[in-house]
Amino acid sequence: MSRYTSLPPRQEEVAITDNMLSVSADGYIRLLFAxxxxxxxxxxxxxxxxxxxxxxxxxxxxxxxxGYTEWISRGIPAISIGWDWQMDAIDHQIRLCRVSEPRSNVMLLDNNQADVGPEKTIALLEVFIDTLDWQRKVQDHIDAVYGR
Structure with a gap:
């Protein structure tokens, strides 16, 4: 008997592989907002x-x-979401603020598995992006590439 056992997949990998994502003929990956x-x-x-x-x-x-930023999911096919940002000075600190609609290969679905449409998908992806802690990672990347 082997002492080694396979480890369970990491949680973020479970979320991707359990969905059985696929690319539709129109290029979208369709999924629920949740x-x-x-x-x-x-x-x-x-x-x-x-x-x-x-x-x-x-x-x-x-x-x-x-500037711009692009984020992807693990797995194949990969979800891709990108947006533009602007550097602002707020309360004597540099902050990055999203200034554009997201660009993505995602089409969100309603509970009946019907497309919610491009406008609603964009609005919901904006809500999703604005809950992410993306600014620090982008700022660190910009500092590393362009120097301070």
């Missing part, structure tokens, strides 16, 4: 927007630092 909320997303990439002003000014001008 299933999306139970999905563990991992940071894939973030970056700074590198827009150059159309003209250089000789006086001071307001600028903002903006």
């Amino acid at each position: 299933e999306a909320q139970a999905t563990c997303l991992m940071h894939m990439i973030s970056g700074l927007d590198e827009d150059v002003p159309a003209h250089m000014s000789t006086s001071a001008m307001l600028t903002t630092i903006t």
Whole structure:
């Protein structure tokens, strides 16, 4: 008898593999909002927007630092959710704020397994993103790639 036993899958892997996700013919991965909320997303990439002003000014001008981030789930097919953010100074601290609708390969379903539609999916994904602690991971990535 072997002393080694297989370990149970980690919780975030269970949430993905139990759903038996598949990609529909239109490219969407369809799931309930509760299933999306139970999905563990991992940071894939973030970056700074590198827009150059159309003209250089000789006086001071307001600028903002903006960027993008993309998050994915474990497993195949992978759920992908990305959005744009802006760096703001709030209470003398730098904070990242989401400034765009999410881009995703997800279409959310209602309890009858019918599509809720793109607009409602986007609105619910915004709610989901705004509950995540994504800012610290993105800030750490930006600091590591672009330096302080």
